[in-house]
Amino acid sequence: MTETSKHIKELQLQIARYENEQAFADLFRLLYDRLLRFCIQYVQSPEAAEEIVSDVFVKIWNRRTALLEVDNLEVYLFVAVKNHSLNYLEQYSPLRIIPVDTGLAQLSTAMDPEKEMEWKEMLMKLDLEVNRLPDQCRKVFRLIKEEGFKYRDVAAILNISPRTVETQLFRAIRRLNEAIGHYRPGRSKTGKLNPPFLLLISVLPFLL
Known part of the structure; x- marks a missing residue:
């Protein structure tokens, strides 16, 4: 169990057993942005996503004693947001697409200054291609790469098999x-790996 998971578990117990409002506020701050990004992938509207995520948290507080029966609150909240998003889509048609930051620019690299333009161009291309991935494929990629979930957690959130998660990820x-x-030019004349190849190495640890 990661430190974040342990922290969420502690907050969960404080909320469920002692109705601790500060713990609830901490949980909200910890997960709100992540849930919002996930929700936007479905409803494609920041305003609607904010309303949905807030509504999920309200319902969690209103049913706080039931949290004692929840094994993984983090996954539970993502599933709840997904279900609320699907309910929203049954009533409203998305009118616009909101670009979502993939976070790829945050990947570390031993970039040679002379390669900076190539690096920026490649990041823009990758960002565009992530947004162009098929719907389920894109959700799987972001949940694993950006949110750090494991295969089984993504399978539970999206209600698909771990095998499907693996297939979509490698797709x-x-x-x-x-x-x-x-x-991808391979190696530079100095024998060092060029930035694009380093990018792939940087991405893979989040995925495997």
Whole structure:
């Protein structure tokens, strides 16, 4: 269990057993942004996503004593947001697409200054390609790469099998590899790995 998971578990017990409002506020601050990003993938509207995520938290507080029966609150909240998002989509049609930051620019790299332009161009291309991934493929990629969930957690959130998660994940990797194929010159003259190849190495630990 990660430190974040342990912290969520402690907050969960404080909320369920002692109706601790400060613990609830801490839980809200800890997970709100992540849940909001996830929700936007469904409803494509920041305003609607804010309303949905807030509503989920309200319901969690109103049913706080039932949290003692929840094994993994983090996954439970993502599932709740997904279900609320699907209910929203049954009533409203998305009118616009809101670009979502994939966080790829935050990946570390031993970038050579002379490669900066190539690096920025590749990141823009990757960001575009992530947004172009098929719906389920994109959700799987973001839940694992951005949110740090394991296969079984993503399977529970999206209500698919771990095998499907694996298939969708590597489909995403293949698409992204193809998208930046012409950016990958291999090794530089000094023998050091060039930025695009380092990007792939940086991405993979989040995925496997």
